[in-house]
Amino acid sequence: MSGTLYLIGTGPGDPELLTLKAARVLSALDGVAYPQKPGATSQSLTIAETHLSESVEHFAFDVPMAVDRGPAQAAYDQMAEHLAPKLAAGQDIGYLCEGDPLFYGSAMYLLHRLPDAQIEIIPGITSLTAAAAEIKRPLAARNERLKVLPAPMESTALEAELVASEAVALIKIGRHFDRVRHALNKTGHGESAMVVEHATRDTQKITKLADYPQGERPYFSIILSYKGDEAWGS
Structure with a gap:
């Protein structure tokens, strides 16, 4: 894959707590992906949206929040399948994750689902x-x-x-x-x-x-x- 998948920590909520590196990367993305509760607006997108270009392509994925992990795992499967051809075509995609991507963060679920992707992880401030x-x-x-x-x-x-x-x-x-x-x-x-x-x-x-x-x-x-x-x- 010639594109890069950026796993971006958007911090705890205050948009000013987004890191300088995250802001720079967000402004240059071809596409941005994010999980959201069905029927709700993504909090990570709300934090990061002022740094995104007007032309960036959005990939919103509904991830059910339930004790049964099956539906959520299926959502991440779908997400990886959708993003793989975008990355293969050379697009740089950012995945938004509240807090830090790997501190109880949902970004961990994409790591093994996209083994051929070039991945860069941008830490975020945790809750x-x-x-x-x-x-x-x-x-x-x-x-x-x-x-x-x-x-x-x-x-x-x-x-x-x-x-x-x-x-x-x-x-x-x-x-x-x-x-x-x-x-x-x-x-x-x-x-x-x-x-x-x-x-x-x-x-x-x-x-x-x-x-x-x-x-x-x-x-x-x-x-x-x-x-x-x-x-x-x-």
């Missing part, structure tokens, strides 16, 4: 670092362990990981929020935990876990908690 910046608190310090824990983990395993951690970031919260809050409080992480929703976007909301209303659910959120002994600032 993890963006949320820490917004609450103005370090993620961890010195020799402390920072763990990134997906909320869908089984409760016993989640609590075991929390017990052995000074600092944690919980992602993919959604419908698991009540169970995650219980685990954080049980292991002593709840007191310092902060819920950051829509980090860096106009809709951003920051709430102490202890103050989060019962019965409500945070969306597009991450929870950061610190339970270490480091005296920051000294």
Whole structure:
């Protein structure tokens, strides 16, 4: 294939957090591909669109968000089949991915599906670092362990990981929020935990876990908690 597939991290939401390299590459693309929930606008496109040329060709792919991974995997199969001839014809295509392409990013699903493609990966700012910046608190310090824990983990395993951690970031919260809050409080992480929703976007909301209303659910959120002994600032 003579064209290049760029896997581009668009960052957490604020368009100004797109990297200079990403902006340069976006402006010169022949085509741009992006996943979106059926019936919804792609957030990664919203972040990147001001850097795209008017002539760029758009390839939007509906990717179902469901527990059953089959439909989503089929969508990535379709995406790869559609992009392969474009790349073979010499077109440079950008694939947009919120945050960083390879930090729980959907770009990973194209890597093995296009083995003959020339691929360049452009890292992006993650929700993890963006949320820490917004609450103005370090993620961890010195020799402390920072763990990134997906909320869908089984409760016993989640609590075991929390017990052995000074600092944690919980992602993919959604419908698991009540169970995650219980685990954080049980292991002593709840007191310092902060819920950051829509980090860096106009809709951003920051709430102490202890103050989060019962019965409500945070969306597009991450929870950061610190339970270490480091005296920051000294």
